[in-house]
Amino acid sequence: MKNKKILYKKKIKNPYYSIITVVKNDEKNICKTIQSIKLQKFKNYEYIIVDGFSKDKTVQNILKYKKNINLLISEKDKGIYYAMNKGARIASGEIIIFVNSGDELTRNALEIVKKKFTKNIDFVFGTVKRYYTNKTILKHGFSIKKLYINFDFATSHSTGFYIKKTIFQSLNYFNTKYICSADYDLYYRLIVTLKKNGSFTNKNQLIGIVQSGGFSSKLSFVQHLIEEVKIRIDNKQNKFIIIIIVFNALIKHLLKKIF
8 A cells, every 4th residue: 555645444344345436537426426336235345436636626525425435545647447456456355346437336236246146257247328429328248259359249347347356366457558448458358368257137137327428438439449459469369350350340430420
């Protein structure tokens, strides 16, 4: 914990979940995220908030709920995946979940997901409602085959993804060389490289709500595509398949522009 600015700390013994919220300058949305954690029926969790040294009233708003959190750190960092790794390294729960500022858990989320974890299950994708600029999509389950050709193969990492801490550690957390898609690199290494076993909640078991306007939405299609290619090359995927993926992505993007 050296060199970290700890604003609040309250220990809990042997939590099942470690819930981590990463935030920076989001005074308008942080409260609804904390409220959704506070209202969980399943109570055996620790709640860690990693703030990127906000300049607005984010920290003041967080401290209004300090009896509902276990650790608040506020300091400058190098980006969202650095902050998420920071929280994960501190975490003491068996299962790690990220619920970043603006996103919410449904009241029964932790209770539902716990039933999915067994000795043979290393991660769970929960059903989430995801808001985009002009539409809302229900994201459910995951497809290993689809992962080979498309990053849009599962629910989003924020709010919908649960992983055993020991497995997350074995993957050496998020690779921070990637700016916007380190979560998908982690999925690839988890599912394709390590071949770990996962499960998912039923379609009608809504776990979380993911708001639009996240960090990755601020980057262009080209930036996303370049990073996806880098991830696939770094993970030694067949280069011919990568070329096909890029070609298909460009065609789809062009058709969206036209129609």
